[in-house]
Amino acid sequence: MARDDPRGRTMEMRTVRETRVTLPDLDDDLDEVDSLEGEHGKLRDFRYVDAGLRELALSGTQLVDGCVTGLITQRARLDDLSLHSVEFSGCDLSGLRWVDSQLSRVIFTGCKLLGAVWENVTLGDVVFERCKLDYTAFTRLRAIGSVIFIGCSLQEARFVGSDLSGVAFDGCDLHLTEFDGGTYRDCDLRGNDLSGLRGVSRLKKIIIDRPQLQGLAQALAADLEISVG
Template sequence: MIEKADYLIIESAKLDRSEVEGLINIRIKPLWLSNVDLSGADLSRLDLCDTYFERCNLTETDFTATKLEATTWKGCKGAKVKFKSAMLNEGKFENSDLNNSDWQNCRLGIVSFTSCKLTGSNFSGAASLGVTFKDTLLVGTFLLGFSFLKCELDNLDFSDADLRDVDFRNTVFKGGSLSNARVNGARFDNADLREASLHGLKLMDAKQFKGAIISKNQAAMLLSSLGLTVA
């Protein structure tokens, strides 16, 4: 259980790089940043492991190659925030709006995303072993080569996303959508897609779903793209 007494608490402030570095240098316990404005700050390559970010403004904040392991992010807003090459293992993201964010080549081992908005974000090259998503918008995201191997995906919206070469083998979709997603080279062996929306996909895309489990209604929808009706 998280206790605020275990943190150095900073509230309702706007911080730049030098001020954050000062806090890092004097801290004897992890930082808890509550309602802190970090917008536009260059925080690249700092050590912010174990930090708790609560309702922070992260708009265009640069966390490139920053150490962010075991961090918590709750209720944050951060359009175009950069996590490129950051170390985020064991991090937790909850109820945060991080649209158009950059996660290229970052480390996401055992990271969880719950009720987040990641529309238009770029996860290309991210190491994703054990990552989990729940009730999260991934509309128009770039997930080239991402791995969801053996994951249970709970109500994820991949509409219009770039899912080329993504590994969905043995994945179970609990609701959610793959509508109009690009799936060239994606692996769906033994994936259960019966509860996912496949609207916008055509039968010519069906070869990409080789080995997947779909419903009769989904099969009929794919056939209808050729003008065929299942009687």
């Protein structure tokens, strides 16, 4: 789906039911770079491709209008980053630690973020599509704009003290995904199997379909350790 912005340019959108995310708007002639550090802490109009790193450490950096493709790193720490209009595709950032950062108009496609730690990260117009997010810990994650998870695996992931108001999940694996505290008003969980959720009693004012009530009841019974005679 696309729409025009006030400048007459077409903006690509990703839509899950009523939730719409504006995707990055990138030029075709991006400059290929060999580092994400940038000059004076800012990198713009860039393409970072097929890098294999033992360690990636970025702090106080702005990434604007760029794409990161095929990045593999054994260890990554991202701190105090500001990202706007950035694409991540086919990256393996398992074990990533991402803290105190802001992401807007960012999409992650086909990325592995197994066992990652996200802490105090703010999201607006962000998409996770076909990503592996198993065992990931999201602590004080805050959605200030549209955020959607499409076809992602979130097995045994944990959301702690997060604000997922208005966030949409669609076709995701939520087996043993735990919600611990936080705000979930209008969080859209339609189109997902809810029977394996944990922390169901904290999911106040979420949106589901009627057929999902049975799965939600199963999850609640498991949380309360109810035995059915």
